[in-house]
Amino acid sequence: xxxxxxxxxxxxxxxxxxxxxxxxxxxxxxxxxxxxxxxxxxxxxxxxxxxxxxxxxxxxxxxxxxxxxxxxxxxxxxxxxxxxxxxxxxxxxxxxxxxxxxxxxxxxxxxxxxxxxxxxxxxxxxxxxxxxxxxxxxxxxxxxxxxxxxxxxxxxxxxxxxxxxxxxxxxxxxxxxxxxxxxxxxxxxxxxxxxxxxxxxxxxxxxxxxxxxxxxxxxxxxxxxxxxxxxxxxxxxxxxxxxxxxxxxxxxxxxxxxxxxxxxxxxxxxxxxxxxxxxxxxxxxxxxxxxxxxxxxxxxxxxxxxxxxxxxxxxxxxxxxxxxxxxxxxxxxxxxxxxxxxxxxxxxxxxxxxxxxxxxxxxxxxxxxxxxxxxxxxxxxxxxxxxxxxxxxxxxxxxxxxxxxxxxxxxxxxxxxxxxxxxxxxxxxxxxxxxxxxxxxxxxxxxx
Numbered sequence: 001x002x003x004x005x006x007x008x009x010x011x012x013x014x015x016x017x018x019x020x021x022x023x024x025x026x027x028x029x030x031x032x033x034x035x036x037x038x039x040x041x042x043x044x045x046x047x048x049x050x051x052x053x054x055x056x057x058x059x060x061x062x063x064x065x066x067x068x069x070x071x072x073x074x075x076x077x078x079x080x081x082x083x084x085x086x087x088x089x090x091x092x093x094x095x096x097x098x099x100x101x102x103x104x105x106x107x108x109x110x111x112x113x114x115x116x117x118x119x120x121x122x123x124x125x126x127x128x129x130x131x132x133x134x135x136x137x138x139x140x141x142x143x144x145x146x147x148x149x150x151x152x153x154x155x156x157x158x159x160x161x162x163x164x165x166x167x168x169x170x171x172x173x174x175x176x177x178x179x180x181x182x183x184x185x186x187x188x189x190x191x192x193x194x195x196x197x198x199x200x201x202x203x204x205x206x207x208x209x210x211x212x213x214x215x216x217x218x219x220x221x222x223x224x225x226x227x228x229x230x231x232x233x234x235x236x237x238x239x240x241x242x243x244x245x246x247x248x249x250x251x252x253x254x255x256x257x258x259x260x261x262x263x264x265x266x267x268x269x270x271x272x273x274x275x276x277x278x279x280x281x282x283x284x285x286x287x288x289x290x291x292x293x294x295x296x297x298x299x300x301x302x303x304x305x306x307x308x309x310x311x312x313x314x315x316x317x318x319x320x321x322x323x324x325x326x327x328x329x330x331x332x333x334x335x336x337x338x339x340x341x342x343x344x345x346x347x348x349x350x351x352x353x354x355x356x357x358x359x360x361x362x363x364x365x366x367x368x369x370x371x372x373x374x375x376x377x378x379x380x381x382x383x384x385x386x387x388x389x390x391x392x393x394x395x396x397x398x399x400x401x402x403x404x405x406x407x408x409x410x411x412x413x414x415x416x417x418x419x420x421x422x423x424x425x426x427x428x429x430x431x432x433x434x435x436x437x438x439x440x441x442x443x444x445x446x447x448x
Contacts (some may be wrong), residue, residue: 068194071197075211104304126171151258171301251385395422
């Protein structure tokens, strides 16, 4: 019987699962383009394995960086190690800016679909541009500040392209293939970095530029061996995906810069006020909570693509993770406060005496910091760049002021308590901004 409605005719005669799959592949996103099963791999193929691979990848990536620092500290003279730390930190911060400006918008725009050709090409060349600019800066710094030859400066500048290519390709593998490919690439790069650094520091009298060049060039191993998989992607881009990607890059990058400014300024101001002992206490406590920070760094890749397509998952997971983190940090803070001195001394040596009073407060601050990160990721998943930057601008002066006042009043412990208070206020700002954003988003108002 004719109903005049194709949809009703389709629903009145139930199709087999094979026929429904065929219809879905044909309709795709409503453009008439055929969408292959491969394009929906992140939705249908072992999502738990994909998430586990993301976390393992972040652990492998962080461990290779940690091993690089340890090998450099053990093999370099004090002055060379200081120069290495300055250059290495600058490159890592620039890679973080690249990730915020390139990888995170890419994950939001693609959602749970495979990235298209234009997005992949644009993201790769943007990552390469970040590397070229940073490499030029490293080259000039090595020549003009550290009095090295032009050849050494040029080699250092070229070698630092490696970490940018590695980080760019790892996320392109994630959005075009799978997180397992990303993990394999980083395992190869990390293994090459550690192996070559061990060989370099064992057989030659290393200087800072030997370590920087070895670390940077070895980072290319994974992209060279696995990155070719990105080239196999031939999918068209989704509607407005390129324009959305371009619109999100700037606010996401500004948010990252403001967050780094807040964190580093608080640490440096507190260190300047509380002296060398305060620096040891704050940096030592920060080192002990390093694994938690690694987990936080893996959150964008774990949640952004899912949250950008599922409001229900976003709300449930934000509340669940926030609750677990709050209870967990309180328990860990009590454990840190009651940690026997003999265990603390084995972990931190003589510096445990100054770390012990500060550590519980630093552990507690992980709860509001995690809530802030989750709220910022939720804003990113909603493409709310303006709201994100506005929230960050409101919170940066608060965290900086609280940390500074705390340091003036109570040294390192005061700085930790002040930073905890500032982090709580910042988390409240982000949470309230997100709550209002969710309401306006339900009304169909866009915030790019």
